[in-house]
Amino acid sequence: MMNSNTIKLLSTLGLSAVIAACSQAPQLSFQDAFRQSLETAKPGDVITVPEGTFAFDRSLILNADGVTIRGQGMGKSILSFKGQVAGAEGLSVSANDFTIEDLAIEDTIGDALKVNEGNNIVIRRVRTEWTNGPDVNNGAYGIYPVQTTNILLEGNVAIAASDAGIYVGQSKQIIVRNNRAEFNVAGIEIENSIGADVYQNTTNNNTGGILVFNMPHITQRGYATRVFDNDVNNNNTANFAAPGTAVSGVPAGSGVMVNSNDQVEIFNNRIADNNTANIVISSYFSANYAGQQELAAEFDPYPEEILIYDNTFSGGGTTPGFDYLVEIRDAIYGVDGAFPDIIWDGIIDPNKAEEKQVICVDNGDAQLLSVDAANEFKGAGVDMQKYDCTVAKLAPIELASN
Amino acid sequence: MSTIKALVAGLCASILVGCGQGEVKHFDANEYPQALSDWGIIELQGTQLKVNDSAVVYELNTALFSDYALKLRTVFMPVGESANYHPSETFDMPVGSIISKTFFYPKDSEGRLLTTNTWQGDPKEVSTSNHHLVETRLLVKQTGGWDAISYIWQGQEAYLSITGKLQRLTLANNKQLNYLIPSRNQCASCHATNHTTKTIRPIGIKARHLNRASNLYQANQLTHWQSKGMLQGVTRPVEANALWNDESASIKHRARSYLDINCGHCHNAEGAADTSGLLLDYEDHPKSAMGYCKPPVAAGSGTGGRLYSIVPGHPAQSILSFRLDTDNPAMMMPELGRSLIHKEGVELVSAWIAELEGECI
Structure with a gap:
């Protein structure tokens, strides 16, 4: 009689023979091999995606630090999630020292690329797209790093997200440059983040072009964002966000929008033909989303130290995206008139320190209209002397090298 | 190939009986x-x-x-x-x-x-x-x-x-x-x-x-674990979650227990879903963090068009009920681990929300 060890050994051998004999294909499909690489990744791994369109019916997930995913180009290496039935993202990453470049993620049922917690993140020349165009049923976010530090997003293309094409949430030390975001609700959104440089991007044909927001109920309050050298045109796409989301309160026709955020510098941009206004500044109270009554004591709902200078404006302000804004426009500028380049809800902190500036504008003959939302719009008007002030400029973001 | 498979399967079956x-x-x-x-x-x-x-x-x-x-x-x-x-x-x-x-x-x-x-x-x-x-x-x-x-x-x-x-x-x-x-x-x-x-x-x-x-x-x-020597250092009293379908327990306790095990592994103060600010584990959190009149942060279409995680008294207006009551992977919670709706779970959480008092302005 065989002893049990021999039997075990035999059994193991036998089973591996079965497994080998039963494997259906002599080699793994790219999809299976790719998933296997992600699941077993080790620091230093470079996982490549060849040219081709590869269909996935469930989300991909990577947890290992120090991994690079590299395709052959955003038009050549395509991960397609059309018909996805499981998982809330296309690719979900939770890792440090992560780089992804030169591929596309299409038609995910939820977010396309989510990076949740990680330091030293590079997302470069990645396209995220819902190929059917704007639709409330598209996934919320295209490129979605959250709770990350030291992050570079460059050369990406984000199209038709039902929330933000490129969304950086609750992060620190951020550079977003040379990206193109179009036909999203929000083109680029920086939310509850500290230290972001957003430059040389093209954000056209979204509902709102570039958003700098703070939301309550989140432990990190955002501040210090520079938005410069961007092209922000024709962001007049009807808002197709799900009701109840923060961006569902963005009026179509918003170029650059600041909500409840502090120390935001907007300069050297080319901003044109955004039909609510080329720049919109608002407090949490007029953000038109819910939850206004129970703000935590530590949440600061007022935008402060907003600095606007040297932008090139043209057009815009002709068809404000909300009825109450249309009424104000009609009352002040007439039905054929237009808002000036900058509008602001005019709501300030009643306890604000005297020396603290709210908005400073040094932008040629560009005008800022306060709609005086706190007083039923009674004091709506332009008084540029109020905005003749200065705020210390922010230092450029320098990323730590990997 | 099928011969090999049958042979090996037979071998395995006999081995398995042997090595119980x-x-x-x-x-x-x-x-x-x-x-x-x-x-x-x-x-x-x-x-x-x-x-x-x-x-x-x-x-x-x-x-x-x-x-x-x-x-x-x-x-x-x-x-x-x-x-x-x-x-x-x-x-x-x-x-x-x-x-x-x-x-x-x-x-x-x-x-x-x-x-x-x-x-x-x-x-x-x-x-x-x-x-x-x-x-x-x-x-x-x-x-x-x-x-x-x-x-x-x-x-x-x-x-x-x-x-x-x-x-x-x-x-x-x-x-x-x-x-x-x-x-x-x-x-x-x-x-x-x-x-x-x-x-x-x-x-x-x-x-x-x-x-x-x-x-x-x-x-x-x-x-039992103690008596088998598997567990040491027990201090009593010991907390106990409810069985979700134990009608002798309060709706609140059953619902909090349900949310704790189904959501709390991510929706806790250090969890993957702390990004949302919504905390559903069985700890004491401020009411807003537990969802009362709390607007979503990054829910996308998962809001179901609703404004707050929990609208006291109104499960049909609460995002929490919506996300449990859908099987769309982009909207549903938990994100992983189910493709069906747990109708009984939805009913329990909704019954709890229905008995909550308060108002979202």
């Missing part, structure tokens, strides 16, 4: 065996699922909903070693511990899966003649911490799967079920309950989940 009550074996992370039976924890003998005598079967109070699958849970600790009790955290367990969870369904005469639960937790009643085994997940305590792996049942054996699998199963109502067997990284998505340290931990091995009578051992489980 061997020792539980431990494997290092780089040498996990392809066959589940190599661990010695759980295996099929003929049509009968057999648990090693040195492993203890346990149950939770309210458990995670997993598409109505039934789950057989076992815990094994090396001889002479024991877990250290903690009043609120996962018990600290010795290296060499192995936790198993086998997912299975009762099936009808045509092999279609039933979603009715009449099982009382005795593994002796689990036979493949009237049950379909899907997968067995293991949590293995290595010197470096817990490791999570999954084995997929195929005939008489379950085989290691790193990448997971989407299995299309047929229910008794002829509905198709896209059952997701998690990949290794997906295991970590839920079991890294602290998403910053990313340390994998068992979720159910907590006092509040284990503190219940065992049908199998006719004793309170914690007392």
Whole structure:
């Protein structure tokens, strides 16, 4: 009689023979091999995606630090999630020292690329797209790093997200440059983040072009964002966000929008033909989303130290995206008139320190209209002397090298 | 090929009968065996699922909903070693511990899966003649911490799967079920309950989940573990979650228990979903953090068009109810682990919201 060890050994051998004999294909499909690489990744791994369109019916997930995913180009290496039935993202990453470049993620049922917690993140020349165009049923976010530090997003293309094409949430030390975001609700959104440089991007044909927001109920309050050298045109796409989301309160026709955020510098941009206004500044109270009554004591709902200078404006302000804004426009500028380049809800902190500036504008003959939302719009008007002030400029973001 | 397969299958069947009550074996992370039976924890003998005598079967109070699958849970600790009790955290367990969870369904005469639960937790009643085994997940305590792996049942054996699998199963109502067997990284998505340290931990091995009578051992489980020398340092009183369907418990306790086990592994102050600011574990949090009149942060279409996580008195206006009551992967919660709606769970959480008082302006 065989002893049990021999039997075990035999059994193991036998089973591996079965497994080998039963494997259906002599080699793994790219999809299976790719998933296997992600699941077993080790620091230093470079996982490549060849040219081709590869269909996935469930989300991909990577947890290992120090991994690079590299395709052959955003038009050549395509991960397609059309018909996805499981998982809330296309690719979900939770890792440090992560780089992804030169591929596309299409038609995910939820977010396309989510990076949740990680330091030293590079997302470069990645396209995220819902190929059917704007639709409330598209996934919320295209490129979605959250709770990350030291992050570079460059050369990406984000199209038709039902929330933000490129969304950086609750992060620190951020550079977003040379990206193109179009036909999203929000083109680029920086939310509850500290230290972001957003430059040389093209954000056209979204509902709102570039958003700098703070939301309550989140432990990190955002501040210090520079938005410069961007092209922000024709962001007049009807808002197709799900009701109840923060961006569902963005009026179509918003170029650059600041909500409840502090120390935001907007300069050297080319901003044109955004039909609510080329720049919109608002407090949490007029953000038109819910939850206004129970703000935590530590949440600061007022935008402060907003600095606007040297932008090139043209057009815009002709068809404000909300009825109450249309009424104000009609009352002040007439039905054929237009808002000036900058509008602001005019709501300030009643306890604000005297020396603290709210908005400073040094932008040629560009005008800022306060709609005086706190007083039923009674004091709506332009008084540029109020905005003749200065705020210390922010230092450029320098990323730590990997 | 089929000859080889038949030969090997026959060989395996005879071996399996022979090696029924061997020792539980431990494997290092780089040498996990392809066959589940190599661990010695759980295996099929003929049509009968057999648990090693040195492993203890346990149950939770309210458990995670997993598409109505039934789950057989076992815990094994090396001889002479024991877990250290903690009043609120996962018990600290010795290296060499192995936790198993086998997912299975009762099936009808045509092999279609039933979603009715009449099982009382005795593994002796689990036979493949009237049950379909899907997968067995293991949590293995290595010197470096817990490791999570999954084995997929195929005939008489379950085989290691790193990448997971989407299995299309047929229910008794002829509905198709896209059952997701998690990949290794997906295991970590839920079991890294602290998403910053990313340390994998068992979720159910907590006092509040284990503190219940065992049908199998006719004793309170914690007392039973103590008497077997598996648990030390217990301080009483011990918290206990409710059984979600125990009508003798309050709706509030049942609903909080349900949210704790179904949502709290991510929606806790250190979890993957702390990004949302919504905390659903059974700790005391400010009301807004628990969802009262709290607007969503990044829910996308998961809002269902609703404004707040919880609108007291109004489940039909609450995002929480909506996300439980959908099977769309972009909108549903939890994000992983189900493809069906747990109607009874939705009803419980909605009943709780309905009895809450307050108003969102």
